[in-house]
Amino acid sequence: MRTRRLLSLASGWLLAILMLAPLPAMAQATDGGGQAPANATLANLLENPETRQQLIDQLRGAASESGAEAAASEAASPSLPRQLAETTSRIVGELGSQLGQVLDAVSGLLAASPSTFDLPAFTSAAINLGLVILATVVLFIAVRRLARPLFTRLSQWSLTGKGLQPLLRLVLSVGVAVLIDALVVALAYVGGNLVATFAVGESGELSTRASLFLNAFLVIELLKAAVRMLFASRYEGLRLLPIAAAYAAYWNRWIARLIGLAGYGLMVVVPLVNAYLSPALGEGIGTLIMIGAYVYAVVVVLKNRKRLRDALNRKAGQTTMAASRISLQLFARTWHLFALAYFTMVLVLTLTRPEDALPFVLLATLQTLVTVLVGMLVSSLLTQTIGRRIRLGDDLRRKLPMLEARLNRYVPTALRVIRAVILIAVVMVVLSAWGAFDLAGWYASEAGRGLVGKLLSVFVILVVAAAVWLGLASLIEHKLNPETGGGVPSARAQTLLSLFRNALAIALITLTAMIVLAEIGINIGPLIAGAGVLGLAIGFGAQKLVQDIITGVFIQVENAMNTGDVITVGGITGVAEKLSIRSVGIRDLSGTYHIVPFSSVDTVSNYMRDFAYHVGEYGIAYRENIDEAIQALQEAFEALREDEEHKGKLLEPLEVAGVIALADSSVNIRVRIKTTPGDQWAVGRAYNRLVKLHLDAAGIEIPFPHTTLYFGEDKDGGAPPANVRVIRQQAREVAAASADEDPAVATDTQAPQEVHNQEDYDGET
Numbered sequence: 047m048r049t050r051r052l053l054s055l056a057s058g059w060l061l062a063i064l065m066l067a068p069l070p071a072m073a074q075a076t077d078g079g080g081q082a083p084a085n086a087t088l089a090n091l092l093e094n095p096e097t098r099q100q101l102i103d104q105l106r107g108a109a110s111e112s113g114a115e116a117a118a119s120e121a122a123s124p125s126l127p128r129q130l131a132e133t134t135s136r137i138v139g140e141l142g143s144q145l146g147q148v149l150d151a152v153s154g155l156l157a158a159s160p161s162t163f164d165l166p167a168f169t170s171a172a173i174n175l176g177l178v179i180l181a182t183v184v185l186f187i188a189v190r191r192l193a194r195p196l197f198t199r200l201s202q203w204s205l206t207g208k209g210l211q212p213l214l215r216l217v218l219s220v221g222v223a224v225l226i227d228a229l230v231v232a233l234a235y236v237g238g239n240l241v242a243t244f245a246v247g248e249s250g251e252l253s254t255r256a257s258l259f260l261n262a263f264l265v266i267e268l269l270k271a272a273v274r275m276l277f278a279s280r281y282e283g284l285r286l287l288p289i290a291a292a293y294a295a296y297w298n299r300w301i302a303r304l305i306g307l308a309g310y311g312l313m314v315v316v317p318l319v320n321a322y323l324s325p326a327l328g329e330g331i332g333t334l335i336m337i338g339a340y341v342y343a344v345v346v347v348l349k350n351r352k353r354l355r356d357a358l359n360r361k362a363g364q365t366t367m368a369a370s371r372i373s374l375q376l377f378a379r380t381w382h383l384f385a386l387a388y389f390t391m392v393l394v395l396t397l398t399r400p401e402d403a404l405p406f407v408l409l410a411t412l413q414t415l416v417t418v419l420v421g422m423l424v425s426s427l428l429t430q431t432i433g434r435r436i437r438l439g440d441d442l443r444r445k446l447p448m449l450e451a452r453l454n455r456y457v458p459t460a461l462r463v464i465r466a467v468i469l470i471a472v473v474m475v476v477l478s479a480w481g482a483f484d485l486a487g488w489y490a491s492e493a494g495r496g497l498v499g500k501l502l503s504v505f506v507i508l509v510v511a512a513a514v515w516l517g518l519a520s521l522i523e524h525k526l527n528p529e530t531g532g533g534v535p536s537a538r539a540q541t542l543l544s545l546f547r548n549a550l551a552i553a554l555i556t557l558t559a560m561i562v563l564a565e566i567g568i569n570i571g572p573l574i575a576g577a578g579v580l581g582l583a584i585g586f587g588a589q590k591l592v593q594d595i596i597t598g599v600f601i602q603v604e605n606a607m608n609t610g611d612v613i614t615v616g617g618i619t620g621v622a623e624k625l626s627i628r629s630v631g632i633r634d635l636s637g638t639y640h641i642v643p644f645s646s647v648d649t650v651s652n653y654m655r656d657f658a659y660h661v662g663e664y665g666i667a668y669r670e671n672i673d674e675a676i677q678a679l680q681e682a683f684e685a686l687r688e689d690e691e692h693k694g695k696l697l698e699p700l701e702v703a704g705v706i707a708l709a710d711s712s713v714n715i716r717v718r719i720k721t722t723p724g725d726q727w728a729v730g731r732a733y734n735r736l737v738k739l740h741l742d743a744a745g746i747e748i749p750f751p752h753t754t755l756y757f758g759e760d761k762d763g764g765a766p767p768a769n770v771r772v773i774r775q776q777a778r779e780v781a782a783a784s785a786d787e788d789p790a791v792a793t794d795t796q797a798p799q800e801v802h803n804q805e806d807y808d809g810e811t
Contacts, residue, residue: 174242174255174256175255177241177245178238178241178242178255178256178260179259181237181238181241181242181245182234182235182237182238182241182259185233185234185237185238186230186231186234186267189230189233189234190230193226193227196223196226197223197226197280197281197284200219200222200223200283200284201278201281201282201283201284203215203219203283204216204218204219204220204283204284205282205283211427213423213426214427216283216284217423219283219284220275220278220284220286223275223278223281223284224272224275227271227274227275228268228271231264231267231268231271234263234267235260235263235267238259238260238263239256239260242256242257254321255318258313258314258318259310259314261313262309262310262313262314265309265313266305266306266309269305269408269412270302270305270306272412272415273298273301273302273305274298276415276419277289277295277298277301278294278298279291279294279295279298286419286423288361289357293357300346303342304339304342304343307335307338307339307342308335308336308339311331312332312335312336315331316328316331316332319331332396333396333397336393336396336397337393340389340390340392340393343385343389344386344389347382347385347386347389348382351381354378354382355378355379355381356378358374358375358377358378358381359374359375361374362374362375362378391480392407409479410479410480410481413475414476414479414480417472417475417476417479418472418476421468421469421471421472424468425465425468428461428464428465429461437450438450438453448519448523449516449520449523452516452519453516456516460512500565500566500567504562504566507558507562507565508562511554511557511558514554515550515551518547519547519550519551522543522546522547525543526543544609544625545602545625545626548626560573560574590643591628593644593645594628594629594643594644594645595627595644597644597647598626598627598629598644599627601644601647602627606650606652607622607630607652609622609623609624610623610654611652611653611654612652612653612654612724613630613632613650613651613652613653614649614650614651614653615630615632615642615647615649615650616646616647616648618632618634618640618642619634619635619651620632620634620635621633623639628643628644629641629642629643629644630642630644653723653726654723654724655723656723657697657720657722657723658720658721658723658724658725658726659718659719659720659721659726660718660719660721660726660727660729660730660733661716661718662717662719662730662733662734662737663706663714663715663716664679664714664715664717664737664741664748665709665711665712665713665715665748665749666712666713666715666746666747666748666749667711667713667746667747667748668712668713668749669747670713670746670747671746672705672713672715675741675744675746676702676704676715677744678737678741678744678746679700679702679715679737679740680700681740682733682736682737682739682740683699683700683717683719683736685736685740686719686729686732686733689732691732692725692728692729692732694722695721695722695725695728696719696720696721696729697720697722698719698720700717700718700719701717701718701719701720702715702716702717703715703716703717703718704716710751711749711750711751712748712749719733
């Protein structure tokens with residue numbers, strides 16, 4: 047192959063020289079004759095028929111070799127279905143060959159003569175190994191019994207301790223318990239080594255058999271300790287997974303059996319069989335062990351499929367956050383698929399890569415468990431720390447009554463985002479552990495570092511924007527709070543601060559969005575230019591809206607109205623309930639809510655500026671004394687000033703304007719009372735009541751419209767007869783009864799009661 051490559055290289059150079067042959071003069075001019083020997087050699091080769099034919103053959107061979115290499119490269123990268131088919135075929139073939147080798151090895155052992163098998167040596171080795179195993183296991187059990195009080199105390203402190211959050215106590219307790227458990231395993235391992243070295247076999251030497259078992263014991267028991275960290279069936283306070291003790295004992299026992307079967311089988315039995323019997327037999331036994339462990343795991347997973355699904359659904363029903371609930375429900379339906387995929391992958395790796403499959407699987411599994419566990423603990427810690435409803439102190443709640451609700455609205459959203467980031471990080475680390483994704487290489491690349499940097503920058507920007515909004519909104523809220531902001535704020539301050547808060551929210555959202563877009567690499571220049579063009583188009587197309595906004599700005603600058611004022615705007619009178627930059631919302635006396643755009647406002651009549659007046663006009667009869675009436679009005683005002691409810695609303699003494707009109711039925715007197723703004727109506731109602739009472743007490747008539755009928759009279763002073771009629775039958779009966787009793791009374795009662803038209807004539811008087 048190397049010779050062919052050299053020939054191909056030489057042929058390539060010769061071909062290049064051949065292509066440069068038509069330019070000898072240029073080559074000589076540039077090189078000063080340096081190319082002449084090469085050209086002469088090439089010419090000699092081409093003139094000789096034999097050498098020319100050899101050169102042609104070499105070029106054809108190089109072309110065929112390049113085609114073969116291209117075909118080989120195509121075959122080296124087959125499609126995914128083909129790769130799966132080839133892998134499956136290879137695994138089945140290897141299984142068949144291994145079974146055949148096992149049968150051959152067993153047949154060879156059975157056919158071997160007894161003399162070739164040293165039974166005493168085998169018996170001695172088995173006894174020595176059994177003694178080491180027994181001593182190690184007894185020592186391990188004894189030390190664990192001595193450590194039980196420590197586990198019990200740690201469990202009690204985790205459940206009932208004080209001073210730390212429950213999750214932190216659980217993590218610390220489990221960490222200390224794992225250290226104690228690892229120390230117990232280490233002591234048993236050291237004790238087993240001492241027994242194997244000095245008490246069993248030849249003193250001072252550690253046999254290979256004992257070393258295999260002790261190393262396997264150390265690895266397997268440490269793995270079991272890690273499993274006990276998750277499923278501590280005897281100690282409630284040392285169990286990381288929130289499951290019942292019965293379920294914890296079941297899964298702990300099942301996983302321990304699986305680890306023991308696969309671990310001791312592959313790390314002890316298979317090496318011993320390889321060393322003392324046959325490598326082929328050991329390889330076959332290892333395959334059978336993995337197949338048996340796989341079948342056992344699949345049976346247990348399918349057996350507990352429904353039970354674990356129901357338990358996860360119950361846990362999902364207890365979860366308050368929607369994302370966690372949906373994730374648990376989805377995992378409840380598919381957990382068995384993940385478990386079966388995991389065990390299938392372990393089996394395939396063991397069969398295809400028997401030399402390094404076990405260390406790789408153990409390390410990847412350990413990384414997966416640690417990553418998932420850390421992610422769950424961090425998520426649970428965040429939930430216990432900031433996921434619960436935030437309760438502020440009474441003093442802070444009094445100063446900032448909206449801060450608690452605002453925090454309880456923002457924190458769950460931030461917690462969901464953090465949980466999503468944790469989930470993505472866990473998935474990436476797990477994929478990297480199993481070789482499906484190179485996390486370190488991706489992060490070392492420019493794209494990885496850039497993406498992580500952008501995500502961190504966006505996170506910091508959002509946190510800063512949220513902090514700025516919380517701070518400024520809380521400051522505005524503090525100013526608006528009458529208990530902590532320096533007294534009751536004026537209506538103008540309330541309106542302007544409310545508008546400023548809305549404008550601040552819009553500006554902050556816009557700036558944050560622009561900065562985030564610029565940070566992730568989007569050019570915001572066209573966006574700003576487009577926004578300018580769009581604003582110009584909106585300005586031309588929505589002139590009414592622009593007029594509303596401009597008029598609203600000037601109304602706020604001139605302090606023409608504020609929220610809570612009684613105003614007349616656009617012909618509508620009522621209380622200004624909502625004031626924006628574009629319109630005002632008015633609630634009239636009947637309760638109807640009106641929205642009046644500022645573009646339709648020509649005049650703003652505000653009844654609540656600085657002070658107000660109650661203007662009253664009171665009529666008295668023409669026969670009454672005007673001075674006595676004015677005195678009664680003064681007395682009514684003095685009574686009003688003594689009223690506890692209204693005396694604080696009066697700003698000046700009563701102002702009497704005097705007689706303003708001699709009306710048809712009355713003499714009208716006007717008075718004016720200066721009041722605090724907005725109280726003129728209440729003061730007026732109270733004063734009208736007192737005026738009626740005092741005028742009645744003074745005997746001053748408040749006239750009402752009268753109609754006087756004049757029948758005329760002649761020159762002698764005589765009046766024509768008036769046709770009158772008493773229409774009430776009861777009045778007639780009373781008059782008749784009175785006439786029977788007293789004629790004088792009858793004469794008085796015969797006076798006309800009501801005058802009617804000629805049609806009602808019933809007699810003459």
